[in-house]
Amino acid sequence: MPALLIVMGIKFIDAVAGQYQYRPGLWSGGRRRKLLKKSYVKEITPRSENYSQWYSDVVLKAELMDYAPVKGCMAIRPYGYAIWEKLQERLDRRIKETGHQNAYFPLFIPQNLLQKEADHVAGFAPEVALVTKGGDEVLGEPLVIRPTSEAIICDFYSRWIQSWRDLPVLINQWCNVVRWEKSTRPFLRTSEFLWQEGHTCHRTSEEAEEEARKMLAVYKEFIETELAIPVLDGQKTEREKFAGALRTYTVEALMSDGRALQAGTSHNLGQHFARVFDITFLDRDDQLKHVWQTSWGVSTRLIGALIMVHGDDRGLIIPPRVAPTQVVVVPIISKKRRAEVLEAAKGVEAELSRQGIRVHLDDREEYSPGWKFNQWEMKGVPIRLELGPRDLDNRQVLLVRRHDDFREALPLHELAARLPRLLEEAQQSLFDKAKRFLEQNSYHCTDYQEFTGKVEEKRGLFLSPWCGDPECELRVKDDTRATIRCIPFDGPPAEGRCLVCDRPAKYQVYFGRSY
């Protein structure tokens, strides 16, 4: 085995009980090497041992969040919030490029407003938080803390819209919402979370449909490009759609434990809300008509997806485009050459920074290099540069990639020119890997026996024929806990017989267990 690998030009280092033996001179000449074995930190439970525990360990140890004294609530710590800010920045740009403006609507919603739309209230009633007192005063009408803002925004829209000339209304808001959840998990399902919600009004049904589809496409492109997470796009079934919507579209991602996660949704609301909130306009033909609406949102849940799609047993792996820190420089400080090394490290930091790379110099002297390596790996920084006396002598820096642990000694003068490319490669490589995982864990399945067995055994996503009857959908859920994630846009045409009831299939749908 070692002989074979040396032939391939790769050198190995013994990894004994999670520690390397350092072999001088190995880094020179731009050679690469690979680790035999990795057991770095014991603070993170291996995924294979307990996936939920792994997830908890990662969010805490990477300092993304901390638990609040209130169940289901959390502080998003600076490092976690920095990731959120990156996501916001990238998505906000896209929302504006497609013609939307940001605005802000109130947190409190009079209870009667929320209750106007029948399906909407039925869907959200079990999970609304209600304010009944302000100070000493018992409120005449209780106030709902927004679980979503359709109701309050529609109340404003009914006043703002009179003419077809006022349309379309294209507004987005970034805010927090509250849903009283029974079981909560950091980022994936919290009682309070951050998100954006777009709310638009249109003159025609076609325009609204186009908007709903367009924003779903924006989500797909955003999530795939920036978060390096491949998603399946499609439509939700009646059972799974948004409470009050005509149709719901969704992008679904597959986590590394084989469970699906709804990463973003876009709703064609039809005229359901316009009718009950009386949002009307006088059209060109002098007729008073109800507007056609959409709403769409993604949340801090995306951070959960990021963790579960890319993370490994050493912690987070953040795609470079959304990484708060893209490159960390760790100087190897020795007593004799401390000043020299630090100066060189600062030079590297400054040069990369000039290139627009988000670089951090970790020059803390109270921690050993090894400690820093582990910490930054837990935090998922894409690239680490090690710079020590030996590197100085060789005018080089040792580069280590987080996502595949490849190491390479780079000449100092080439560094700035090569890093942007290396970061892009890391981004692409993460996407490719996630895509491969999605493909390898997607199955075409037409036999119910086989289906129930495989769902239990392998998880993943199952493309199967479905007759369209909610009863069959429910039966699958009762039997297997899997739900229909979506009716894919670009799926194969319906053919064959329903997975459950054997009647002719109307759709090919993706089934899966989900978060």
Add this chain to the structure above:
RNA sequence: CGGGGCGUAGCGCAGUUUGGCAGCGCACUUGGUUUGGGACCAAGGGGUCGCCGGUUCAAAUCCGGCCGCCCCGACCA
């Protein structure tokens, strides 16, 4: 909401069976030596043992009640 587990220093835990000075590791502070995969030595600081009540000369430990967190389910856009 059901089943299971756990609450002792910032974190991880021992001590609870059999009541008797509240401990260990990490982290933290100070000084020194170090620094290429979680360095070492020395000296320190830090506690309402989840909360309330009961038994007892004496409770982290026994009894009753409550609260919270985690895991597995149920529920949930």
